[in-house]
Amino acid sequence: MHVLEMNHVEKSFNEQNVLRDISLSVKEGEILSVIGPSGSGKSTLLRCATMLEQMDKGELFYLGEKAAWNGNDGTTVYAKKEKLKEIQKNYGLVFQNFNLFPHMTVLNNIIDAPIHVQKRSREDAVKEAKELLQKMGLADKADAYPCQLSGGQCQRVAIARALALNPKILFFDEPTSALDPELTGEVLKVIKSLADLHIAMVIVTHEMAFARDISDRVIFMAEGVIVEEGTPDEVFASNNVRTQNFLGRYGDIL
Amino acid sequence: MAFTKILTQLAGGMWVSIQIFLVTLIFSLPLGLLVSFGRMSKNRVIEAIVKFYISVMRGTPLMLQLMVVYFGPYYLFGVKVGNGYRLWAAFIGFVINYAAYFAEIYRSGIQSMPAGQYEAAKLLGYSKNQTFFRIIFPQVVKRILPSVTNEVITLVKDTSLAFTISVLEMFAVAKALASSQTSLIPFVAAGLFYYVFNLVVAMLMEYIEKRMNYYQ
Ligand SMILES: Nc1ncnc2c1ncn2[C@@H]1O[C@H](COP(=O)(O)OP(=O)(O)OP(=O)(O)O)[C@@H](O)[C@H]1O
Numbered sequence A: 001m002h003v004l005e006m007n008h009v010e011k012s013f014n015e016q017n018v019l020r021d022i023s024l025s026v027k028e029g030e031i032l033s034v035i036g037p038s039g040s041g042k043s044t045l046l047r048c049a050t051m052l053e054q055m056d057k058g059e060l061f062y063l064g065e066k067a068a069w070n071g072n073d074g075t076t077v078y079a080k081k082e083k084l085k086e087i088q089k090n091y092g093l094v095f096q097n098f099n100l101f102p103h104m105t106v107l108n109n110i111i112d113a114p115i116h117v118q119k120r121s122r123e124d125a126v127k128e129a130k131e132l133l134q135k136m137g138l139a140d141k142a143d144a145y146p147c148q149l150s151g152g153q154c155q156r157v158a159i160a161r162a163l164a165l166n167p168k169i170l171f172f173d174e175p176t177s178a179l180d181p182e183l184t185g186e187v188l189k190v191i192k193s194l195a196d197l198h199i200a201m202v203i204v205t206h207e208m209a210f211a212r213d214i215s216d217r218v219i220f221m222a223e224g225v226i227v228e229e230g231t232p233d234e235v236f237a238s239n240n241v242r243t244q245n246f247l248g249r250y251g252d253i254l
Numbered sequence B: 001m002a003f004t005k006i007l008t009q010l011a012g013g014m015w016v017s018i019q020i021f022l023v024t025l026i027f028s029l030p031l032g033l034l035v036s037f038g039r040m041s042k043n044r045v046i047e048a049i050v051k052f053y054i055s056v057m058r059g060t061p062l063m064l065q066l067m068v069v070y071f072g073p074y075y076l077f078g079v080k081v082g083n084g085y086r087l088w089a090a091f092i093g094f095v096i097n098y099a100a101y102f103a104e105i106y107r108s109g110i111q112s113m114p115a116g117q118y119e120a121a122k123l124l125g126y127s128k129n130q131t132f133f134r135i136i137f138p139q140v141v142k143r144i145l146p147s148v149t150n151e152v153i154t155l156v157k158d159t160s161l162a163f164t165i166s167v168l169e170m171f172a173v174a175k176a177l178a179s180s181q182t183s184l185i186p187f188v189a190a191g192l193f194y195y196v197f198n199l200v201v202a203m204l205m206e207y208i209e210k211r212m213n214y215y216q
């Protein structure tokens, strides 16, 4: 079964068609990268998938559960609130600019939702959070506040925060593009280390070498459509002119 | 007459001023939050009503509002109010006036919160209430603290307006003493009282602001 399935998704902002008939699916544990030029609709795609943005048309499923479908008038209808809340538990999102809670310590950022949303015991939540921090290389930062951390550390906390809710699929929207180049590596390394957790990941990124290394599948988007989709080898060796043009800009890295 | 004697005579008035101050804060701070919700309501009718209420509270003198609250029951509804109502009228007048000011402060603070905080909370599964009280409000408090401090300091001085409805607060007592003794000293003492009161308030607020400085 697919963790995520999106069918014929359309989305426009003031007459501008940002997503045009986008369909994609992600299997359990699969890692999918989404690449494409600025303004091609990658963030909008993630925001529609995570229901931060409402689709105009199209269907959205998580683990076969219907989150949204086309109603009689052909526009998207969303499931009831309670149902959406259930479905929402399946996914997490890591933002470009982290969006950590600045008034909470690193530890509290991670355990707050498990305790107050999932109603897990504090003891249990703290134990898991400490393990996650260890994994992120931040064991000594539990009591720090986000403002005391570097961008790369913040992003790793954000990843730990998302993981603490045990999602089946995790979305990343350019997780390293707000970071200084020297901090990019540590975050990418952490994301790579998640591969063996068997969580599906959808990663929007401009880090081509990273996308090629980590992905099971790559999607190249331009102007709101999926131009090409395939294994990294297929997409990065594509004969498609648009794909080649785009990848050409990263020529020396690849 | 000795300065200390004047102070003793003023003590009753001081206590009334402090009462007005405390009651106003205790009730107008939460009420203001409620009013700010109304002001930001998606319901147009509620929004319009609350907007009008705020504009009246901010657009007319507090002195006049106190008189309306005090004399209103009789002139509008023919209800006879006892002498004891004076202080209550002052409480009510101050609370509804300050709630309006605090509401606007809350609103500016809430609206200055970046959308990313709401989005992160939504993705983590927080309910609307949890998002507000766990994520948004604690940050808003820090953001609005300087404006609240200004308002609280104004309130200390505003308490003297209660004398317009003959509440025997500090200022009214000082005025009576000054005329009965043809002396300015009661006014000096009153001024000193407001000054020290505000000094204490300012120190307290500074302390709270420092406490909030654990994050940027
Ligand atoms: N809330 C919005 N209102 C209006 N237009 C929007 C909104 N969000 C996105 N857009 C527009 O939709 C288009 C696609 O934006 P999107 O952010 O999805 O692109 P992107 O592929 O993520 O680009 P980047 O690589 O720069 O992040 C852009 O032209 C953008 O201006």
Ligand SMILES: [Mg+2]
Residues within 6 Å of the ligand: A042, A043, A044, A173, A174
């Ligand atoms: Mg984007």
